Amino acid sequence: MGTDNVAALGRRPRTDGGRASAPSRRTPMTWARHGGLTAVVFALPLLVIFGVFSWWPIVSAVIMSFQETNLTDAPTWVGLDNFVAVIEDPLMPQVIRNTAWFALLALVFGYPVPLIGAVLMSELRRRKGLYSVLAYLPVVVPPVVAVLLWKFFYDPRPEGVFNTVLAWFGLGPFPWLSNATWAMPSLVLEATWAAAGATVIIYLAALVSVPAELYDAAEVDGASVLRKVWHVTMPQLRGVLLITLILQIIGTVQVFLEPFLFTNGGPNHATETVMLHVYNLAFASLGNNFGQATALSLMLAVSLAVLSLVYFRATRSWSQS
Amino acid sequence: MTITDATPSSAPTSRPGTVGAGAPGSVLASTLRRRRRRADGDYPERGALSSSDWRRRPVKYTWRSLHFILLVLLMMWCLGPLLLLAKFAFTPTQDILAQPLAVFPSGATLHNIEQAWTRYHIDRYFMNTVWVALGSWFTQIAVATTGGFVLSVLRPRWSRALNWAVLATLFVPAVVLLVPLYRIIVDPPIGPSLINNYLAVWLPAGATAFNVVLVARFFDSLPREIFEAAQIDGAGAYRLFWSIVLPMSRPIIGVVSVFAVIASWKDFLWPFLVLKSDSVKPLSVHLQSMANVDKGTLMAALAISTVIPIVMFLVFQRMFLRGAGLGGAVKG
Numbered sequence: 001m002g003t004d005n006v007a008a009l010g011r012r013p014r015t016d017g018g019r020a021s022a023p024s025r026r027t028p029m030t031w032a033r034h035g036g037l038t039a040v041v042f043a044l045p046l047l048v049i050f051g052v053f054s055w056w057p058i059v060s061a062v063i064m065s066f067q068e069t070n071l072t073d074a075p076t077w078v079g080l081d082n083f084v085a086v087i088e089d090p091l092m093p094q095v096i097r098n099t100a101w102f103a104l105l106a107l108v109f110g111y112p113v114p115l116i117g118a119v120l121m122s123e124l125r126r127r128k129g130l131y132s133v134l135a136y137l138p139v140v141v142p143p144v145v146a147v148l149l150w151k152f153f154y155d156p157r158p159e160g161v162f163n164t165v166l167a168w169f170g171l172g173p174f175p176w177l178s179n180a181t182w183a184m185p186s187l188v189l190e191a192t193w194a195a196a197g198a199t200v201i202i203y204l205a206a207l208v209s210v211p212a213e214l215y216d217a218a219e220v221d222g223a224s225v226l227r228k229v230w231h232v233t234m235p236q237l238r239g240v241l242l243i244t245l246i247l248q249i250i251g252t253v254q255v256f257l258e259p260f261l262f263t264n265g266g267p268n269h270a271t272e273t274v275m276l277h278v279y280n281l282a283f284a285s286l287g288n289n290f291g292q293a294t295a296l297s298l299m300l301a302v303s304l305a306v307l308s309l310v311y312f313r314a315t316r317s318w319s320q321s
Numbered sequence: 322m323t324i325t326d327a328t329p330s331s332a333p334t335s336r337p338g339t340v341g342a343g344a345p346g347s348v349l350a351s352t353l354r355r356r357r358r359r360a361d362g363d364y365p366e367r368g369a370l371s372s373s374d375w376r377r378r379p380v381k382y383t384w385r386s387l388h389f390i391l392l393v394l395l396m397m398w399c400l401g402p403l404l405l406l407a408k409f410a411f412t413p414t415q416d417i418l419a420q421p422l423a424v425f426p427s428g429a430t431l432h433n434i435e436q437a438w439t440r441y442h443i444d445r446y447f448m449n450t451v452w453v454a455l456g457s458w459f460t461q462i463a464v465a466t467t468g469g470f471v472l473s474v475l476r477p478r479w480s481r482a483l484n485w486a487v488l489a490t491l492f493v494p495a496v497v498l499l500v501p502l503y504r505i506i507v508d509p510p511i512g513p514s515l516i517n518n519y520l521a522v523w524l525p526a527g528a529t530a531f532n533v534v535l536v537a538r539f540f541d542s543l544p545r546e547i548f549e550a551a552q553i554d555g556a557g558a559y560r561l562f563w564s565i566v567l568p569m570s571r572p573i574i575g576v577v578s579v580f581a582v583i584a585s586w587k588d589f590l591w592p593f594l595v596l597k598s599d600s601v602k603p604l605s606v607h608l609q610s611m612a613n614v615d616k617g618t619l620m621a622a623l624a625i626s627t628v629i630p631i632v633m634f635l636v637f638q639r640m641f642l643r644g645a646g647l648g649g650a651v652k653g
Contacts, residue, residue, distance in 0.1 A: 038558040039477035046468035046487070046533065049460065052510065054490045054528040057501035064501060071504050120391050123368045123384060125375070132642050133635070134395040137403065140634040140641070142587050144605040145623045148612055149406055152421075152620075161405070161421045197399065198645055205646030212367045219371055225380060228369040254496050257589055261609060275496055282500050283594065290500050297496040304494055 065295040070288050082295035091269060091277065099253055099273045101184055102191075106252040110192040110199070111245065115237075117196075118203035119229060132204065136197040143194060147261040150190040151177070154262075177263055180270035187258040187271060195251075199244055206240040207233065238318070246311050250304050274300050406627065409620035410434060417616050433621035441611060441618065443604070443625050450586060450603040450626075453522050453596070457585040458578055460527035465577055466570070469536035470562050474548060484537075490530045499590075506595050521595040526585065532577050539573040540566065576644040579637055586630050 065082055069075035086092065121131045138146065153161040154176035163173040176186045214232045223231065256275040259265055265272035265280070272280075274296065280286050282293035374380050409417050411429040420426050437443045468487070472480050506521045507514050515521040543566065551565050567574075589605045596602050604626045611619055634641055 036477060039471055039475040039480075042467045042475060042558065042562070043471040043477075043483065044467075045460075045464045045527070046471070046483075049464050049524060049527040050487065050490065050530075052505065053502065053525040054498070054530075055486065057498045057505060058490070058493055060501040060504070061497045064504070069504075071507050117391065117395075119369075120387055123370050124388060129638070131392065131395060133638055134392075134399050136638075136642060136645065137399045137631070137634070139645075140583060140630045141403065141627055142589075142605055142608075142630060144589050144608050145406075145627050148608060148619065149402060149623055151612075152616065153402070155421075159419060159421065164422050193398070193402070201642055201645035207368070210368075215367060215369055215371065219373075225370060225374055233369050250494065254494055260590075261612075278496060278499065279590075282503070290504070294497075294500045297499060301494045301497045305492070 061294050061298060064291060065298050066291075068291045071290060075291075078291065082291040083299070085292050086296045086299060091272065094269055095272050095274055095277045098184065098269075098271060099255070099275075102188060102255055102259075102271075102273060103249055103252040105185055105188040106191060106255075107245075107248065109188055110196055111248065113192075114196045114199035115203060115241070118200045118207060119233060121200070122204060122207040132201060135200045138194050139197040141194070143257050144261065146194050147190060147258060150193070151262055154186055178267060180267050183263055183267060183271050187255075187262055190262070191252070191255065191258050199248075202244060203237065203240065206237055210236040242315050242318070246308055250308065253300070253304060403627070403631070406620060406624050409617070410624035412617065412620075414615055414617035417620065430617075433617040434625070436615070436618040437621040437625060441607075441614070441622060443607075443622050445599070446602055446604045446607040447625070449596075449601055450605070452519060453588075453592065453603045454582045454585040456519055456523035457526035458581040460523050461529055461532050461581040462574060462577060464527040465529070465532035465536040466567065466574070467562075468533045469540050470566060472533070472537040473540035474561070474566060475558060487530045487533050490528070491534070502591075503594060516595055517598045517601050519596070519601060522585070522588075522592055525591070526581070529581075532580070535577060536570070536573055539570060543569055575637075575640050579633075579640050579644055582633070583630060583641075 064075070066077060066079060067075035068078045068081070089095075117135065121128060121135070124131060155161065155163065156173065156175045156178050157163065158167065158173045160173070160176075162176070166172040166174065175182055177183050210233060214236070215228055218228050218232050254275050255273050256279065259271040259273050259276045260279065263271045265276055278293045278297050278300075281289040281296065370380070370384065375384075405421075408424065409421075410433055411431070412425060413427060413430050413432065416423065416426050471477070472484050472487075502525060506525075507516060509515055515524075547565060547569075548561060551561055556564070585603075587605070588603075589609070592603050593606045593609065596606060608619075608622060608626060611622055
């Protein structure tokens with residue numbers, strides 16, 4: 001954003017308005033009289049709230065990862081011990097595998113479906129609103145409600161909701177959450193249900209901004225419907241598709257609610273994800289291990305940052321057409 | 322509709338920095354303006370299918386049937402579970418367990434709702450949720466509008482640095498904040514522990530960079546001439562903020578409000594950690610502790626907790642969907 005044409009707003013019109021001459025005569029008094037103080041007053045809520053609840057916690061996360069602390073007594077410095085403990089944690093390989101498996105399944109279930117849905121919906125000439133509302137409906141359901149409802153749907157008895165439906169097609173009954181192999185896909189299915197609508201709406205917004213001239217031009221060249229979708233629509237969506245892909249990965253890698261409420265990491269740690277492990281280290285079963293929990297969350301954040309950096313590097317040439 | 326009409330019908334921003342393709346500001350402004358444009362009808366919106374495509378029979382029938390299949394799938398996949406939940410709320414527990422898909426095999430009942438209301442005091446937690454949502458809404462609006470005003474309108478010399486500091490927090494995943502934020506709540510810089518105090522949720526909610534960015538981008542698109550005119554008429558910064566900028570920003574404040582209320586209605590982990598006692602616990606936290614009660618009562622409680630967000634969505638659907646699209650525009 002250019003700050004080149006800064007209007008001297010907040011300063012009195014009688015001042016020269018330019019900042020070129022300001023530095024030489026700048027004293028606290030003139031600064032305050034010219035409205036510098038006003039800007040500070042207006043920035044105060046943001047500065048205080050972000051300072052205490054965003055900037056400082058980020059800094060203190062780094063500090064805490066080198067400390068042992070129970071939050072009440074004075075913390076002690078332990079160097080890299082927390083990081084070593086995270087790496088040597090016997091559960092860690094499985095936790096990482098579980099998280100990657102969740103993210104991968106979420107990508108397979110949840111990435112293509114909203115795209116296909118949105119492309120179909122963008123061709124609607126009537127009732128587009130109805131389709132959008134239906135698609136977005138699960139997104140507004142409180143996540144705890146969704147999980148508890150689906151937990152009941154996943155009832156492993158033959159009378160369970162999903163088992164009843166699948167029995168109509170001669171399938172099942174399936175063990176769903178009570179089986180180590182089935183538990184993770186079940187979690188992903190619910191997470192996809194809850195999240196897909198938001199992605200559909202993002203794609204729809206992007207689809208509306210595809211310039212109509214491009215379609216007109218493709219028609220002059222005699223392109224069929226499918227070719228128009230493939231050669232005009234898809235390339236125009238490329239930027240949005242790339243962004244939603246990495247955002248989805250960043251989001252799903254931090255999954256907490258589903259493993260926590262559905263299975264609490266079970267059966268036999270089959271659904272214990274990194275975020276749930278952070279929670280367990282700090283607040284639950286392993287308890288009060290705040291230093292190690294922070295170290296693990298920092299390592300997760302850094303891996304995500306590296307991943308996004310590599311991702312944007314790798315796709316840069318591709319996203320700018 | 323009033324909201325859309327309140328959109329400043331200004332000419333597109335003439336500031337060079339924001340006009341370039343892909344600049345979030347311009348996308349934002351144009352998304353907010355889109356409905357107007359469609360109403361004006363100066364350029365027909367169209368998808369990959371042209372009118373002549375629609376006149377061709379095979380194309381028409383293929384797409385019509387695709388759309389119909391999509392509608393059926395959406396009904397079953399998105400609406401189905403919620404209808405089922407609504408039915409469960411009025412079905413006796415033994416029927417829910419034995420024949421979950423049968424429609425009231427032995428009649429409907431209000432027993433579940435009654436139980437949820439009287440024995441499990443859903444009403445109390447409901448009010449707690451309302452308080453959580455209201456306070457979070459207020460801090461978010463206060464921080465986003467004043468912050469946006471500084472970043473976009475007042476623009477002191479340090480606004481550039483401030484802008485970066487706010488943007489940078491967008492790139493820090495929430496997981497990093499969990500433990501340090503908890504420590505600040507347990508042992509805040511001033512005053513006693515904020516555990517079981519609404520402030521523990523209200524204050525951190527204000528530190529949402531996304532809102533600040535959204536509002537600042539919107540302020541960027543307001544015509545600068547109006548601010549200058551107001552200043553010539555002698556309006557100071559406070560007057561400018563209250564009487565000019567805020568009234569012109571109703572659309573974006575609406576979007577941020579809807580986001581804020583829904584987000585606090587949906588939030589679980591943070592309130593679960595800091596609002597533990599019954600007098601402050603919001604619904605989402607309480608429901609989790611109800612997971613093992615009688616199924617009929619649980620389903621009624623779940624249904625009650627879903628009604629408000631669903632109704633809000635249906636009433637403000639345009640704002641919701643526009644807001645969700647904006648999310649993509651800004652992230653893009």
